[in-house]
Structures are given as C-alpha cells and as structure tokens.
Amino acid sequence: MILQFQNIHKSFGEKTVLKDVSFLAESGKAFGLLGRNGAGKTTSIRILMNVFPADSGQVLLDGKPIDYKKIGIGYLPEERGLYPKKKIMDQLVYFAELKGMSRKAAVASVDHWLDRLGMSEYRGKRLDTLSKGNQQKIQLVTALAHDPDIVILDEPFSGLDPVNAMLLKDVVKEQIAKGKIVLFSSHQMSYIEEFCDSIAIIHEGRVALSGDLHDIKRRYLRDRLVIRTIDPQPIRAAFGDACTATDGGALLLRMGDPQEKRTVMKRLVEQYDIDEIKVFEPSLNDIFVEYAGKQDEEEKRA
Amino acid sequence: MRQFGKILKFELNGYLKNKVFVGVTLFLVLAIAMVMFLPNIRGLLHSEKEASGSAAARPVMLLYARDGAVASDVQTAFAAAFADYDVQTAQGTEEDVKTFVKTGAAECAFALDGLLSYTYYVNDLGQYDFNCDTAETVLQELSRASAMVQAGLSPAQTGEILSARVTGRTETLGKDRGVTFLYTYIMIFALYMVIMLYGQMVATNVATEKSSRAMEVLITSAKPVSMMFGKVLASCLAGLGQLVAVFGTALVLYRVNKAAWGENPVISYLFDIPTGLFVYLLVFFVLGFLLYAFLYGAIGSTASKLEDINTSVMPVTFLFIAAFIVVAFSVMGASSVDSTLMKVCSFLPFSSPMAMFARICMSEVPAHEIALSIGLLAAAVVFIGVLAAKIYRVGVLLYGTTPKIGEVVKAAWKA
Numbered sequence: 001m002i003l004q005f006q007n008i009h010k011s012f013g014e015k016t017v018l019k020d021v022s023f024l025a026e027s028g029k030a031f032g033l034l035g036r037n038g039a040g041k042t043t044s045i046r047i048l049m050n051v052f053p054a055d056s057g058q059v060l061l062d063g064k065p066i067d068y069k070k071i072g073i074g075y076l077p078e079e080r081g082l083y084p085k086k087k088i089m090d091q092l093v094y095f096a097e098l099k100g101m102s103r104k105a106a107v108a109s110v111d112h113w114l115d116r117l118g119m120s121e122y123r124g125k126r127l128d129t130l131s132k133g134n135q136q137k138i139q140l141v142t143a144l145a146h147d148p149d150i151v152i153l154d155e156p157f158s159g160l161d162p163v164n165a166m167l168l169k170d171v172v173k174e175q176i177a178k179g180k181i182v183l184f185s186s187h188q189m190s191y192i193e194e195f196c197d198s199i200a201i202i203h204e205g206r207v208a209l210s211g212d213l214h215d216i217k218r219r220y221l222r223d224r225l226v227i228r229t230i231d232p233q234p235i236r237a238a239f240g241d242a243c244t245a246t247d248g249g250a251l252l253l254r255m256g257d258p259q260e261k262r263t264v265m266k267r268l269v270e271q272y273d274i275d276e277i278k279v280f281e282p283s284l285n286d287i288f289v290e291y292a293g294k295q296d297e298e299e300k301r302a
Numbered sequence: 303m304r305q306f307g308k309i310l311k312f313e314l315n316g317y318l319k320n321k322v323f324v325g326v327t328l329f330l331v332l333a334i335a336m337v338m339f340l341p342n343i344r345g346l347l348h349s350e351k352e353a354s355g356s357a358a359a360r361p362v363m364l365l366y367a368r369d370g371a372v373a374s375d376v377q378t379a380f381a382a383a384f385a386d387y388d389v390q391t392a393q394g395t396e397e398d399v400k401t402f403v404k405t406g407a408a409e410c411a412f413a414l415d416g417l418l419s420y421t422y423y424v425n426d427l428g429q430y431d432f433n434c435d436t437a438e439t440v441l442q443e444l445s446r447a448s449a450m451v452q453a454g455l456s457p458a459q460t461g462e463i464l465s466a467r468v469t470g471r472t473e474t475l476g477k478d479r480g481v482t483f484l485y486t487y488i489m490i491f492a493l494y495m496v497i498m499l500y501g502q503m504v505a506t507n508v509a510t511e512k513s514s515r516a517m518e519v520l521i522t523s524a525k526p527v528s529m530m531f532g533k534v535l536a537s538c539l540a541g542l543g544q545l546v547a548v549f550g551t552a553l554v555l556y557r558v559n560k561a562a563w564g565e566n567p568v569i570s571y572l573f574d575i576p577t578g579l580f581v582y583l584l585v586f587f588v589l590g591f592l593l594y595a596f597l598y599g600a601i602g603s604t605a606s607k608l609e610d611i612n613t614s615v616m617p618v619t620f621l622f623i624a625a626f627i628v629v630a631f632s633v634m635g636a637s638s639v640d641s642t643l644m645k646v647c648s649f650l651p652f653s654s655p656m657a658m659f660a661r662i663c664m665s666e667v668p669a670h671e672i673a674l675s676i677g678l679l680a681a682a683v684v685f686i687g688v689l690a691a692k693i694y695r696v697g698v699l700l701y702g703t704t705p706k707i708g709e710v711v712k713a714a715w716k717a
Contacts, residue, residue: 049522051699073522081518083511086316097308098523142519 001027001062003048003150003181008057010043016205017043021057023200023210027149030172030182032196032213034189034284036292039202041185042078045152048183049073072099074148078155078185080135082142084128088119091127092141099146106145113141117167132159140168144175151175154185169194189285199284201291208291217281223258224280227251227268235272252280305524309532310539313507317540330548338555341562363387363433364411366399372414376444380412383440384433399423412437417445481571482579482663486633488572489583489663490656493590494626496541500591501598501622502615504537508602508694509611517698526695531687534595538588582662582672589679590655593686594622600690603697625653629660639664649675651682 003025010018018040025031035041047054050068059066083091089110096106114120117137127135136159143151153172157165172195176182186192192199193213200210209216228250229235235251236243242254255264261279268274282290317323363384365372372391381389392399392411402408403423410424410433420441422434443464450460511517520529556563556573563569575583597618605614628647632638639661647657648671658675661667693711 046522046699051521052695075519075522077515077518079515079518081515081520083516084514090312090315094308094312095519095523098305098520 001149001179001181003027003031003183004058004060004063005044005048006058006060008044008047008054008059010040010047010052010054018047018054018202019205021202021205021207023207025181025183025198027181028176028179029197030176030184030195032192032199032284033183033185033202034187034192034199034288035202039292040205041202042154044202045075045154045183045185048150048152049075071150072146072148074143074146074151076139076143076151076153076156078158080139082127082135082139085126087123088114088125088127088130088138089123092138092145095142096145099148101146109145109147110141113145116171117141133161133164136160137164137168140171144171148180150181150183152183152185155187156184157186157188157191189283189288193284201288203292209287213284216287220282221258222261222279222281223255225253225255225261225264225268226276226278226280227253227274228276229272229274231273235268238271250276306528306532309524309528310536313533313536314539316507317536323540323544327544327547330544331551334548334552335555338552338559339562341564341566342559345562360386360388361409362402362407363389364392364399364402364408365389366392366396366411366413368396368413368415376414376417379440379444380437383436414441417441417448476666477664483633484568484571485575485579485583486660486663489587489659490626490630490633492545493587493656494622496545496587497591497594497622498619500537500541501594501618502611504534504595505598505602505605505611505615506608507533507537508599508698509605509608512603512605512698513608521695521698525691527688527691530596530599530691530694534592534599534687534690537595538591541591542588579663582659585676586655586659586679589676589683592683593651593655593679594618596683596686596690600693600697603694604700606700621652625650625656629653629656632657633660633664649678651679654679 005021005023008018008021009016021040021044023031023033033041033044046052048059050066061071089107092110092114093103093106096110097103101109111120111123114123117140119134119137119141122130122134122138127138130138136156140156143153156168156172160168172182176195182195184192184196196213198210198212199216201208226246227235232245232251235253236245239253244252244254246252253264255261265277268277363380365377365380367373367376377389377391387409390408392402392408396413399408399411399413400423403411403425406425410422413421413423418441420437422437424431424433447457447460447464450463451457455463511520553573556569598615601614601618602611605611625647628643632641632644632647638644644657644661647653648661648667649658654675658667658672662672689711
C-alpha cells in the first residue's frame with residue numbers, strides 16, 4: 001500500500017495551518033513526520049484520520065481516496081487519551097469495539113496485547129493507578145488491538161524506561177514487518193533515525209524536506225571526515241583551522257575537495273595513531289535543526 | 303448504528319457503576335418507601351397514644367371570662383369544637399392566664415368579654431393556627447342561639463334553625479384544575495430537577511473526556527453524531543430509570559398500602575393519572591430533556607478546563623430557568639394558563655415541554671396545537687442534536703482559551 005498526501009491545504013479561520021503539503025509513505029516501512037511544535041503535524045494526522053477534511057488536496061491510498069469503513073487506523077496520541085477512572089479492560093474493549101470489532105474478538109485481542117506488553121495483571125485496575133510508562137503501554141493497546149492497516153504513533157517513546165522502550169521497539173518492528181504503514185511523529189530524532197526509511201519535515205505548514213532518509217543524507221556534500229584518535233594534538237597542528245573538535249571528542253576535518261578523500265585518509269592513517277576514520281554524514285538531528293532553524297533565520301532577516 | 307449502541311451501553315454502564323448515582327437512587331427509593339408507609343407509622347403512634355389515652359396527652363386550652371365565671375354552655379361548646387385540646391376554665395386573674403400560656407402550662411387561652419369579643423393568647427402563633435376562626439364560629443352560634451331564645455323561640459326551634467345546612471354539588475364540565483394542577487407541578491419540578499442534574503452531568507462528562515484527552519482516541523474511532531446521541535440518550539435513560547425506580551416504588555407501595563392511605567384525595571389523584579396525560583407527560587419530558595441535554599453536551603465540548611463548566615453552562619441554565627419561571631407562575635395564577643404568553647411559550651421548543659403540558663393538564667387545547675407543539679419540539683431536538691454533534695466535533699479539539707460561542711457555531715456549520 002502507498003499512502004499519499006497530495007497538495008493538502010488547511011486553514012482554521014484566518015490561520016493557514018497546512019500549505020500544499022505532499023508526501024508519500026509505503027507499507028512495510030516506517031515514515032517519520034517531523035516538525036517543531038505547532039508546525040502542522042497533528043493537523044496532518046487528523047486529516048489522515050478523517051477527524052476533519054482538508055480544504056483542498058487529497059489523501060490517497062494506492063491512488064484512491066481512503067475508504068475509512070475498510071481501512072483501519074490505529075492512533076497513539078502524544079498525550080494520554082484514556083479514561084483515568086475506568087477499568088483498563090473495560091475501556092480497551094470499548095475502544096476496540098468502536099473500531100468495529102465484535103465483543104468476543106475485542107476481548108481476545110486486548111488480552112493478547114496486554115499479555116504481549118506484560119500488563120495482564122492490570123486488566124481489572126483503574127488507569128490512574130498505573131505509572132506513566134505503563135499508561136503509555138495501555139495507550140499502545142488502543143492503537144493496535146483492532147489490527148489496523150495504518151499505525152500512527154505520536155511521541156510513542158515518551159515516558160518509557162529503556163526496557164519498555166526496547167519492548168516498544170520490538171512491537172513497532174513487528175508491525176513494520178507485517179507490512180503495515182507506520183507513521184512516526186517524534187522529537188526524539190534517534191528513534192526516527194533508527195526506524196524510519198523516509199521522512200518529511202514540516203515547517204510552518206509547508207513540507208521543508210521529504211524523501212528517503214538515506215538519499216537525503218547522501219545529498220550532503222561529503223567533504224568532511226570524522227577522526228577518532230588518542231592524540232588529536234599533532235593532527236590539529238598539521239591541519240590548522242580545517243580541523244575542529246566535536247562535542248563527542250572526535251575531530252572533524254574539512255577537506256578542500258571531496259575528491260581528496262582517499263589521499264587525506266591515507267595520509268592520516270600513515271602519519272598518525274588513528275582509531276577510526278569515516279566520511280561525515282549529518283545526523284537527522286543536524287538536518288532537522290538546519291531546516292527548521294535556517295528558515296527561522298531567513299524570516300528574521302526578511 | 304452499531305457504534306451508537308456500543309456508546310449508549312458504555313455510557314449507561316458508566317452511570318450504573320457510578321457509586322454516587324446508585325447511592326442517591328437507593329436513598330431516594332428508601333425515602334419514598336418511608337413516605338409511603340407514613341400513614342401506618344402515624345397510625346401506630348396514634349394507637350399507642352390512644353392506648354395510653356389520658357386527656358393529659360392533649361394540650362391545654364384555657365377559657366377565661368373577664369366579667370365573671372365562664373358559662374357552662376360556652377365551656378361545653380368549646381370542648382366540642384376543640385376536640386384536640388383539653389379545654390379548661392381558668393382560675394385567677396387575666397395576668398395568671400397569660401403566665402400559664404407563657405410558661406407552657408397551657409398552649410393557648412381565650413379571654414372572653416361576653417360572647418361577642420375576645421382576646422386570644424398564644425405563645426408563638428403558628429402559620430396554620432385556625433383556633434380564632436373556630437372560636438368565632440362557636441361564639442357566633444352561641445350568641446345567635448341566646449338572641450333567638452330571648453326573642454321567644456323555644457330551644458328546640460333555635461336548634462333546628464341553627465342546624466339547617468345547605469347541600470350542593472359541583473359538576474366539572476372541563477378540567478378540574480385542583481387535580482391537574484398537581485400533575486403539572488410534578489412534571490415541571492421533575493423536569494427541572496432532571497435537566498439541572500443530568501444536563502450538568504452530560505456537560506461534565508464531555509468536558510472530562512476532553513480534559514483527559516480520551517477524546518483524541520474517541521473522535522478518531524466514532525462519529526461525533528453517534529457520540530453525542532449515545533451520551534445524551536444514556537443520561538436520559540439513567541434519569542428516567544431513576545425516576546421510574548422512585549415513582550415505581552411509590553406506586554407499588556401505594557397499591558400494597560392502599561388501605562392505610564384511605565381516601566387521601568391528593569395521593570389517589572396522583573396515582574390515578576389518566577393514561578392520555580401520562581403519555582403526554584412522557585413525550586414532553588423525554589423531548590424536553592433531550593433538547594437541553596444536547597445543549598449542555600455541546601457546551602461541555604467547548605470548555606477547556608473542567609473548572610470552566612459551571613460558567614460555560616450558565617446561558618443554557620438561565621434559558622431553562624426563565625422558561626421554568628414563566629410556566630410556574632402562569633400555573634400558579636390558574637387563570638393565566640391560557641394567556642398569550644403561555645400560548646407562545648407552548649410552541650417555543652425551549653419552553654414548550656413545560657408550557658404545553660401545563661396547558662393540556664389545566665385547559666382545553668385543540669389536538670392540532672398539541673401536534674404542532676410536539677412536532678416543533680421533535681424537529682428542534684433533531685436540529686439541536688445534529689448541531690451539538692457538529693459543535694462537539696469542532697469544540698473537543700480546541701484547547702486553550704474557551705472559544706466564543708459564535709465562532710464555534712460558525713466553525714461547526716462549516717464542518
């Protein structure tokens with residue numbers, strides 16, 4: 001399946017929230033929707049979920065408008081969206097039934113997911129008696145219990161300890177492997193980088209950058225080397241201003257021309273005590289800051 | 303439709319599992335059960351009193367004649383007229399009589415100047431103290447009798463003249479307002495109570511879902527119309543269920559206990575409500591409740607915080623109270639039940655459940671007017687219901703400051 005946002009426009013009153021937003025997400029792959037607070041991510045997600053329509057443009061699945069009666073969507077909202085005072089089993093079965101499951105199937109599926117996430121002992125408890133991380137796991141069950149075709153995860157890792165984060169990663173990988181369209185929205189770039197094959201950065205309602213993450217990184221000029229060494233001093237002395245120290249303790253060496261890569265690498269290995277040397281690729285965090293930050297500066301200048 | 307059924311069931315379960323709701327219902331059922339057994343309890347107390355049966359149990363009423371001794375026929379006539387009192391003639395001065403009343407040795411006292419003038423002494427005059435009226439009747443009869451005897455009539459003739467009684471009967475050709483007034487009042491107050499309690503509950507319920515963000519998942523899982531109608535109908539059923547439990551208990555216990563109630567006209571009228579009126583009561587009650595509950599639900603969805611609910615619902619509450627006051631006052635002054643104001647109110651959906659029902663109960667309303675009123679009300683319920691669902695859809699996603707009603711309605715209209 002291919003999910004396609006095609007020239008989506010949306011405004012609320014005088015305020016335009018989305019301007020000509022287009023991107024593509026494929027099944028069996030995870031897609032990262034990035035953007036600063038208020039950029040238009042949640043509005044995009046709500047249009048996808050048919051909470052409200054776009055003013056113009058279309059959301060297509062395999063080239064056709066989505067048939068919401070047939071296509072299931074699972075949504076994990078950024079903030080807890082559950083009844084704090086109700087029993088966990090009651091509300092999870094209710095949400096699954098609302099998504100069209102029979103009561104029997106809903107109970108079986110919720111039981112399976114509670115078991116999978118190690119939450120079975122809490123089925124008869126009220127939600128507000130659980131810790132934040134455990135509430136997040138319950139929220140995940142509402143997103144997955146009805147076996148949706150499209151899974152939308154908004155800040156799924158918030159509040160999870162490393163063990164639970166690992167559990168969630170496994171679940172997400174399973175969903176991707178099952179051929180579902182998984183849409184991530186997060187500010188934790190490391191997770192996006194780990195899961196997502198393609199991304200779209202939305203900035204002030206417009207898509208600032210979109211496409212395959214690997215290709216995006218490749219587009220950057222490969223004119224810098226990352227060097228790890230026990231003794232950085234001689235290298236810094238030899239290369240002067242072209243060589244700077246990074247926050248991680250490594251050295252960043254800017255070459256005059258990317259073509260010089262082999263020559264420079266050979267020289268370094270031969271002349272200095274080098275532990276590791278590789279071509280510098282910007283992290284998603286760098287790219288995000290560059291796109292979301294650069295435009296801010298441009299606006300300030302304007 | 304299936305989704306609506308699920309929502310209705312879930313919401314209704316929410317009420318039935320709510321300890322406060324169940325507790326209040328049980329309390330009301332117990333309270334009404336006690337009221338229904340009141341005559342038995344009173345009977346029991348009375349019979350105990352009668353068993354211990356001395357005159358000392360009755361309060362003392364003193365009779366004092368300013369111009370000498372109280373005549374024996376006056377004492378006899380007072381004793382007969384005030385069967386609940388132990389009527390005694392006072393000794394000593396008038397000041398002593400006052401002291402007796404003041405200290406509580408006697409409950410009240412009559413100081414007589416002959417048969418045509420008296421002073422009534424009582425410590426605290428009760429709202430329902432009709433002793434003076436009774437005393438005046440007794441004294442008037444005594445005075446007439448003595449005048450007739452003085453004019454030369456025999457005591458037998460005097461007795462015959464004074465005991466002559468007029469007989470008459472009333473035949474109600476229209477409606478007996480003394481009876482139907484009761485139905486109107488009960489309906490108006492029941493509707494008032496249920497709308498105030500459950501309307502607020504619907505608003506709070508929606509606002510809680512919004513503030514707990516359960517809405518984020520709900521709104522993506524179910525249609526707003528199903529959500530709104532499911533919620534409002536659940537609260538309507540819960541309210542009706544509570545009323546059925548309370549009035550049902552009363553009815554069953556009345557049937558069980560009919561003998562003890564005897565010929566209490568108020569109670570027997572209450573439980574012998576004509577079927578036609580009962581059907582109207584149900585129709586106007588349900589439609590009236592739904593209309594206001596939808597409004598409360600829509601307003602609940604626009605509140606940003608739970609604390610804002612009380613101020614947000616104020617316009618709807620005022621609207622309802624205004625309708626309530628107009629109808630309640632018109633019903634009190636029974637002649638104005640057919641006034642122009644009431645006629646207008648009986649077609650306006652926000653007041654028609656109370657106004658039209660009051661008119662049906664207390665006056666003659668042509669069938670086509672009733673049909674028109676119900677039709678308008680039902681159409682308004684559907685219209686407000688759909689509008690409320692639209693407002694809900696827009697309102698629940700608006701966080702931050704509470705939006706202006708005009709803006710929300712405009713946005714909902716577009717949605």
